[in-house]
Amino acid sequence: MPSTPFLSGAPRPETQDGVFSREEVALANRNSGILLETLGLDITPTGAHYLLTHFDVPILDDRDFQLSLDGAFDAPMRLGMDDIRAMPEVTEPVTMECAGNGREGVSPRAHLMPWMYEAVGTSEWTGTLLAPLLKAAQPRADVQDFVFTGADYGFDKGHPHHFARSLTPDQIAELDVMLVWSMNGLPLLPQHGAPLRIIVPGWYGMASVKWLTRIDAQTERFQGYQQQQGYHYRTQSGDAGLPIQRILVKSLMRPPGVPDWVTRKRWLKAGQVELDGRAWSGGAVPIARVEVFLNGDWHEADLTGATGRYAWTGWRIAWDATPGVHHIMCRATDADGHTQPMQASYDVAGFGNNSVHRIEVHVADAE
Amino acid sequence: MPSTPFLSGAPRPETQDGVFSREEVALANRNSGILLETLGLDITPTGAHYLLTHFDVPILDDRDFQLSLDGAFDAPMRLGMDDIRAMPEVTEPVTMECAGNGREGVSPRAHLMPWMYEAVGTSEWTGTLLAPLLKAAQPRADVQDFVFTGADYGFDKGHPHHFARSLTPDQIAELDVMLVWSMNGLPLLPQHGAPLRIIVPGWYGMASVKWLTRIDAQTERFQGYQQQQGYHYRTQSGDAGLPIQRILVKSLMRPPGVPDWVTRKRWLKAGQVELDGRAWSGGAVPIARVEVFLNGDWHEADLTGATGRYAWTGWRIAWDATPGVHHIMCRATDADGHTQPMQASYDVAGFGNNSVHRIEVHVADAE
Numbered sequence A, B: 001m002p003s004t005p006f007l008s009g010a011p012r013p014e015t016q017d018g019v020f021s022r023e024e025v026a027l028a029n030r031n032s033g034i035l036l037e038t039l040g041l042d043i044t045p046t047g048a049h050y051l052l053t054h055f056d057v058p059i060l061d062d063r064d065f066q067l068s069l070d071g072a073f074d075a076p077m078r079l080g081m082d083d084i085r086a087m088p089e090v091t092e093p094v095t096m097e098c099a100g101n102g103r104e105g106v107s108p109r110a111h112l113m114p115w116m117y118e119a120v121g122t123s124e125w126t127g128t129l130l131a132p133l134l135k136a137a138q139p140r141a142d143v144q145d146f147v148f149t150g151a152d153y154g155f156d157k158g159h160p161h162h163f164a165r166s167l168t169p170d171q172i173a174e175l176d177v178m179l180v181w182s183m184n185g186l187p188l189l190p191q192h193g194a195p196l197r198i199i200v201p202g203w204y205g206m207a208s209v210k211w212l213t214r215i216d217a218q219t220e221r222f223q224g225y226q227q228q229q230g231y232h233y234r235t236q237s238g239d240a241g242l243p244i245q246r247i248l249v250k251s252l253m254r255p256p257g258v259p260d261w262v263t264r265k266r267w268l269k270a271g272q273v274e275l276d277g278r279a280w281s282g283g284a285v286p287i288a289r290v291e292v293f294l295n296g297d298w299h300e301a302d303l304t305g306a307t308g309r310y311a312w313t314g315w316r317i318a319w320d321a322t323p324g325v326h327h328i329m330c331r332a333t334d335a336d337g338h339t340q341p342m343q344a345s346y347d348v349a350g351f352g353n354n355s356v357h358r359i360e361v362h363v364a365d366a367e
Helices: A022-030 A036-040 A081-085 A130-136 A169-174 B022-030 B036-040 B081-085 B130-136 B169-174
Strands: A019-021 A067-071 A077-079 A090-097 A120-129 A145-156 A159-167 A178-183 A197-199 A212-218 A250-253 A266-269 A271-280 A287-294 A297-300 A302-306 A313-321 A324-334 A357-364 B019-021 B067-071 B077-079 B090-097 B120-129 B145-156 B159-167 B178-183 B197-199 B212-218 B250-253 B266-269 B271-280 B287-294 B297-300 B302-306 B313-321 B324-334 B357-364
Touching: A019 A022, A019 B022, A022 B019, A022 B022, A036 A250, A036 A271, A081 A178, A090 A178, A090 A197, A090 A271, A120 A130, A130 A169, A130 A178, A250 A287, A250 A324, A250 A357, A271 A287, A271 A324, A287 A302, A287 A313, A313 A324, B019 B022, B036 B250, B036 B271, B081 B178, B090 B178, B090 B197, B090 B271, B120 B130, B130 B169, B130 B178, B250 B287, B250 B324, B250 B357, B271 B287, B271 B324, B287 B302, B287 B313, B313 B324
Parallel strands: A067 A212, A266 A357, B067 B212, B266 B357
Antiparallel strands: A019 B019, A067 A077, A090 A120, A120 A178, A145 A159, A145 A212, A178 A197, A250 A271, A271 A313, A287 A297, A287 A324, A302 A313, A324 A357, B067 B077, B090 B120, B120 B178, B145 B159, B145 B212, B178 B197, B250 B271, B271 B313, B287 B297, B287 B324, B302 B313, B324 B357
């Protein structure tokens, strides 16, 4: 148990807009975002996918690795990686986003990883569907939660725990959860959960437990920290909150022109420019429309399609760039009719901020 | 040419210790550091190697890619990737570090990418030695610089340019510069310079030009921004400065115990602990000694060896951890007798900070 004040769950420091602490910067150095210029690609290059690591990356040995299915199963199991890789294989491109993406734009800002726009990526995940494996282990009729526990361990607000999340039998039936051992055709990298993780397509990243070592069937609801305290939408501190699940509709633009190294502001020459980017929404809901704010008005972009049900959709639009400073925005609408807001509603921990993406572009006279 | 103030080279904002701007955090989100827990591995996992991208990652097509050797060569060349991959192949593990690693610890801090300890990594690079290729192109006797130009383009302090660096004929003769197309056995990833880059072993990362498209032989010294203005040690702004070259002696510790998610402070139980980490020095100078500060004194660690001349050396030491808060440090000494300082001397841009690595560890009573 914790014996020192920093682990006792003391309130996190207050923040001020536009001013950041050393702890926030240490998290930003350690965790990594997508490079927005790779938004031109269907699949995010290996190593450029966003990566958030709560605790430390465990370095696990493939050879002696075991996944246990325990608890309220009539046919509990212990499986090695050879057993698991022999199961029917499926590959699916899935867009994953951190629930905290956009936290920096929520005021007052929670003192956590200060993501701006970059905590997203799309990879081709290879593994097997989880539902048939759970069925083979014969869960009892009164199972309420399947609990997925990772090998990663540490403290969060004074609670020491292995990272663990749960899904109900209904959620398992509804979602195409995958048990995954490969990413972009390569063995899973240590930092992405090697040798085994789950992917919960269409949900924010916290559900896709890495370094999966145990699946426990429970006849009571799971009370783990990351399930019951963490990862809830809350408008006030202390609220029970609503559990975070599906990814909200969102879009990003590939920054046009060339950057200034330090400010990341963009510069280009006047004339015809093709703008492009990506849009996505959770739960396999297709993107219906992307609009781009140019020259004082919203214009509808062309959708260039997605490579899979759970993968982002490309979009593009022509722009006749005129000299001056422009603030370009993009916003997506999904088939359920949800549109990105100009400013998402407040959340205590800065979760689910799907406000429009804005980019400042400086257009120079054509020569 | 630039037409807007932000690109005109206006002075960068002043900074305050422990307080960071939004621009610094945007750079920290975009650029990525090593995960210190992977310091137990000889080779940094793909995707976990530090990555600093000055401008945007260019997405280049392998098939129509050409490297040109031009200027003061008697036998100038244009080479495709097939030509280059047919050259004699060499694989070498090389430790690379950003010259700005540790910038955050320099006071006053330069308003740039706020690295703490994490801008380092070791990969196995595969390619061909550069010197024979340059020789085959027959440089004239009066060549003063070989200039290496990348496809990446942008602004730095108001200067628009392709990233470019140079090496003299003497440096080419002395250094084992590699022309590289593969990293850790995989084709070079876009963000690491695909399809072709150089690696200058033992020098800070700025010399290892990514997305290499041209090598120009010049009969005058190269005056490019990244060579003559950027990447100099300066004790005062406006000094001519000294060019940054070799990596200074340094060591890092794998953080012991388990972390708190937000503060990254470490917690472990009292008793025997094995501490370990890595140490390196530029120019293929071996590590002579690593010392660890424990219980009020420096203790010499065991060196566990390096996998190559240009790769870091492992070290380890046993520690009988007693309850309480400890500040552990490590420092390396190389075979030239250089030892890491407690506090490196001031540099205007925060370059070359090789101060000792400090970690705060909270040790609880054993149960």
